[in-house]
Amino acid sequence: MKAAASAALRAFADKKSEIVKYLLAFAAVMLIGAGLISFQGEDPVRALSAIWSGALGGRIEIGNTIRWIIPCVMTGMAAVVAFKSGVNNLGIEGQIYFGGFAAAMAGFLVQLPPVVHVLFCLLVGGLCGLLYALIPAVLKLFFRIDEMITTLMLNYIAILLTEYFTVLVIGASSSTASNALQTPPVYETAKLPVLIKGTYANAGIFVAVAVVVVVAFIYRYTIKGYELRQVGENLRFSKVGGVNVVRTFLSIFLISGFVAGLCGGVEVLGSHGRFVSRFSNNLGWDGIMISMIAKNSPFGVLFVSILWGVLKAGALHMERVTNTNRLTVVLIQALFVLFVTIDYKKIYAFFRGRFGRRAVQKGGAV
């Protein structure tokens, strides 16, 4: 009874310190962010309220915020699947491009009945992301090449190759200006329906939430999910415990690639309506940062993605109505990642050890 109570107390203390940690990180980011904004000659409060009204001020604004939440959730989940199990898939960006391109091709080359067409395109997109993730997975499993480097390189290759394919699709006669390259639009049947008129908020949000729920369910309630988590937590233990590490590693990498490809598909079918070269603009890295802030928790990704979506959608409005550059938001996001990774407990212990020894002797509890 006593043991259970103290365990519960400890769990509560852990949770409390987690919350304190996020609050500390948030406060630090706000301080530096306010400095950045005033450095640009703007009142931080005004800039922040501009972000707020630009992201949540009305129907249209909320719609566009949802539009950005969708890819954030999906790339975030692609990252969670990989990083939770110790697979450093830094190639989400590249997998998005291949998924997006494949979905666009399926969208304007194939003709299918309404609902079937979208699902088909999404599936094709996911599979192409999966196939692109297969390359680094195989290189790691059979040739021991670090997946971090291969996926980084494959990102650049994916951006260039999909651009080249786009050129092939539209014919060599088109202009060579790389920022305007895009495929023909997909059929109406292949488009994800718009949820809020006049915005890009689309049914992709359901796909995104479904991915979160499915992954969370797998982790929490299935043996496979237990194995996946275990491989990330203690590889040697799970090996001895009889987990087929090779197969598990491969399936993690492929699932992560599939989700990333799916995200590319959703972006193309939901927001752009066609494949636009270089459309992703670091969405893959956003996903990795989101999963890091969310500590690889699926529902955490959902929350952080909302914050990310608000910042992304609000940034443009902030730039329009204040003297603040919208890239300030990119910096704020990076700072947030930096401050969340700090091991505050370690620092606290360090300071307590150095300055507060007497308090500990008296039995000062944390």
Add this chain to the structure above:
Amino acid sequence: MLQVMFSTVTLAAMFRLATPLILAAVGGSFGDRAGVFNIALESFMLSAAFFATLGSYLTRSPYVGALAGILTGLVFSAVFGFFVFHLGSNGLVVSIALNSGAWGFTTLLLTTVFGTRGAFIDNNIQSFPALDIPFLRLPYLDAVLNHQNVLVYFALVFVAAAAVVMYKTPFGLRVRGVGINEKASQTAGVNVLGYRWIATLITGVFVGLAGAFLPLCGVSMFAENMSAGRGFLAVAAIMVGKGNPVKVALSCLLFAYADALTIGFQNMGVPSQIVMTLPYAATILVLFVANIKKAKHADIDA
């Protein structure tokens, strides 16, 4: 095809393009050897490129620009070191945050300081001068190696110096020792944290210099996201060469050669997108060839 592959233009371009890679990768080898996981070189390089441009713009001197680049690299590596060594952050996470932040940071500064988006070109930005070295005035060699930028020669000398420091000095020995076995080094009385810090700062200095080379190697301009993955290529070169300065530099030359080919191939009519994948594809290919021996007993341990 062969004409392009061995033309003096291609080979001269190889040395020019290899310089930032060599500076960054050989400098980064110290951090790697000391067991510091750091893939933030990209962010060091990009930020250093910006401040080098600024330094050169303000003073019309490439050397002040280089100094500014070095200082930027130093500051960024200090931030990296502070988070990883003292605040208990994970090196990968810090790297990703820095890489992502550096893009926003430099582009933000580009718009606020220079008031432009995309690229900044100005007559005030002075590049490093080209050197005329008398004893290189030999037939083929003159076109390939002579009349290069000062830093190109510096990089080649630096490789030799780094190899000597790494393998022939007590400092190099300790850096390597710290990376191989932290506990043993500590027991032997080596200040592990101190050596890691120094190795990280060395990385910062030379990656900063590499960043300064990008805008000041002749183009005299700063462009958004100018480093374009060179920091990652440097990390790949460190992996291929296993932190041995000479081997690392050779892999840099190889990547740069693939990069140099793009110019010739593009003139031959090969689509630019395909040609531009060459350095990245070459990286994967080299890693593949280097690891093919190990493939027999493939097993994951990390």
